[in-house]
Amino acid sequence: MNSKARFATKVALSLTLAYLIPFAMGWPQASTAATTVMLIASTGSQRESFEKGTLRVLGTIVGAVVGLILVGAFAQDRFLYMFSVSIVVSFIFYFRNAYQSDPTLLMLTAVMTLMMSNGGDAEGAFLYGVDRAYMTVFGVVTYTLVGVYLFPSKAEQNLSALLQETLSIQQQTFTQISESLPGVIKPETSAATDASSSDDETEHKPTEEASPSLDELIEKLFTAQNTLEQRFSVVKKESSEIAAYLQEWRLVIHHSQKITQLLATASNARFNHNDTENYLPDFPDFIEQIHHLLQQSQQFLASPETGETFRFNENKLKANEEKLSGSDHLTRASVLTLGYLLNRLYDNASKLAETISCIDSITKTVSFKEQLAPSQSAFLWWDAENFKTAIKVFVTYWVAGGLWIAFNLLVVIALSSSLQFLWRCSLLCRCTPKHLDFCLLLVFCLPFQPMCLSCRS
Numbered sequence: 001m002n003s004k005a006r007f008a009t010k011v012a013l014s015l016t017l018a019y020l021i022p023f024a025m026g027w028p029q030a031s032t033a034a035t036t037v038m039l040i041a042s043t044g045s046q047r048e049s050f051e052k053g054t055l056r057v058l059g060t061i062v063g064a065v066v067g068l069i070l071v072g073a074f075a076q077d078r079f080l081y082m083f084s085v086s087i088v089v090s091f092i093f094y095f096r097n098a099y100q101s102d103p104t105l106l107m108l109t110a111v112m113t114l115m116m117s118n119g120g121d122a123e124g125a126f127l128y129g130v131d132r133a134y135m136t137v138f139g140v141v142t143y144t145l146v147g148v149y150l151f152p153s154k155a156e157q158n159l160s161a162l163l164q165e166t167l168s169i170q171q172q173t174f175t176q177i178s179e180s181l182p183g184v185i186k187p188e189t190s191a192a193t194d195a196s197s198s199d200d201e202t203e204h205k206p207t208e209e210a211s212p213s214l215d216e217l218i219e220k221l222f223t224a225q226n227t228l229e230q231r232f233s234v235v236k237k238e239s240s241e242i243a244a245y246l247q248e249w250r251l252v253i254h255h256s257q258k259i260t261q262l263l264a265t266a267s268n269a270r271f272n273h274n275d276t277e278n279y280l281p282d283f284p285d286f287i288e289q290i291h292h293l294l295q296q297s298q299q300f301l302a303s304p305e306t307g308e309t310f311r312f313n314e315n316k317l318k319a320n321e322e323k324l325s326g327s328d329h330l331t332r333a334s335v336l337t338l339g340y341l342l343n344r345l346y347d348n349a350s351k352l353a354e355t356i357s358c359i360d361s362i363t364k365t366v367s368f369k370e371q372l373a374p375s376q377s378a379f380l381w382w383d384a385e386n387f388k389t390a391i392k393v394f395v396t397y398w399v400a401g402g403l404w405i406a407f408n409l410l411v412v413i414a415l416s417s418s419l420q421f422l423w424r425c426s427l428l429c430r431c432t433p434k435h436l437d438f439c440l441l442l443v444f445c446l447p448f449q450p451m452c453l454s455c456r457s
Contacts, residue, residue, distance in 0.1 A: 006151040011041045013150065014143040021142075022135065029135040032115070036139030039111065051243065052104055053144030057137050059105040063112025064133035071116055071125045081117070086397040089113055094390040098379045112136060159242065159249075162231055164301055166224040166256055171294040173217045173263045174345070178287050180214070181338070182276050218267050225260045229253060247366075248359045254372055255352040259345065266341050272334040279323050279335040286317045286342055293349035300356040310357045312350045312368050317342050 022030035074081035096106040116129040
């Protein structure tokens with residue numbers, strides 16, 4: 001079953017439970033729980049976590065409190081109530097767009113603020129609002145539990161698989177680069193072994209493909225690294241497993257990115273010295289140590305349950321100063337460049353191995369300090385697009401009220417149905433126009449708009 005079918009099954013089951021359980025228990029406002037499920041399914045992602053469910057519950061409670069305060073403050077003046085709601089909701093949507101992280105809490109706050117009116121009846125507004133808040137929380141909990149336990153998304157396993165692929169390509173790339181360095185003796189394969197095994201291989205396997213070139217490996221490495229980073233940027237906001245070790249995963253992505261960049265630099269470097277071992281006495285052992293570190297990272301990732309402890313130790317490849325002093329400038333530059341690249345590779349590979357060994361461990365922590373790039377601000381203030389969205393929400397709110405007053409119910413139902421149809425089509429086509437994002441608000445303005453009809457009397 002593919003991801004779309006699993007997602008559709010989750011939504012269908014959540015919607016069914018959101019109706020059946022309130023009907024069986026005799027609870028009012030069962031349609032509110034079902035509407036909540038549809039809203040979350042339309043605007044949310046296909047991955048669910050308890051963290052997102054908690055944010056939705058908090059957003060529901062905050063929105064209910066704000067909505068009831070507005071009803072209590074402007075219950076006698078419906079125009080002031082509508083004006084205050086439109087202003088508050090516009091500000092909430094501005095903050096929702098300006099917030100660079102998960103906007104789940106702000107989204108549910110805006111929706112619940114809109115849903116708190118009881119058709120202009122101030123006397124029953126409190127109980128009506130409590131019932132709606134209660135059933136909205138029920139819809140959130142139902143959708144969260146179904147999304148977490150039915151076909152759970154294995155975000156950490158998928159991210160680990162991408163990391164394992166990246167580490168494997170890094171080791172292959174480093175192997176080819178190290179074999180092409182000056183002064184390195186390529187491992188020779190035994191001719192007798194090849195001759196004896198060739199007959200068996202031809203019987204069971206077709207002719208093996210030639211090993212990829214260095215340029216092909218670098219291209220594959222950048223593709224794998226970009227896929228890993230994009231996947232991490234998505235799941236770090238939605239997966240509780242990743243969030244529990246977020247600092248370790250950030251370090252893993254950081255050092256993996258550094259290794260990829262260093263390997264790409266080394267693949268294009270042209271070294272102009274002949275005997276590397278004369279200039280760098282520990283060169284062969286240092287190459288083997290880097291190979292071992294890259295291999296250890298893959299082992300820690302494949303079997304984290306071993307509990308093996310690894311700690312970063314600083315090690316530098318030192319040059320023979322006497323030999324370098326008698327060499328020309330080009331040779332000295334070539335040797336020092338190679339030494340710098342290998343030292344950087346060793347540092348990042350060692351830190352990467354320690355960080356991976358600390359993931360999913362309760363007792364182990366990273367021993368070194370790394371200055372990561374500063375994260376972007378949580379809010380993007382004074383952005384023109386965010387102001388435009390707030391204005392669109394304000395206008396849409398009053399357009400919805402005007403349509404109710406001028407054309408009554410049937411025309412607005414047809415308009416809201418067409419908006420919902422366009423929204424569903426945009427989800428199927430995997431393209432969600434920004435206009436539909438705020439126009440969906442019009443559909444959820446409808447539950448409290450009957451009070452606008454009474455304004456004409």
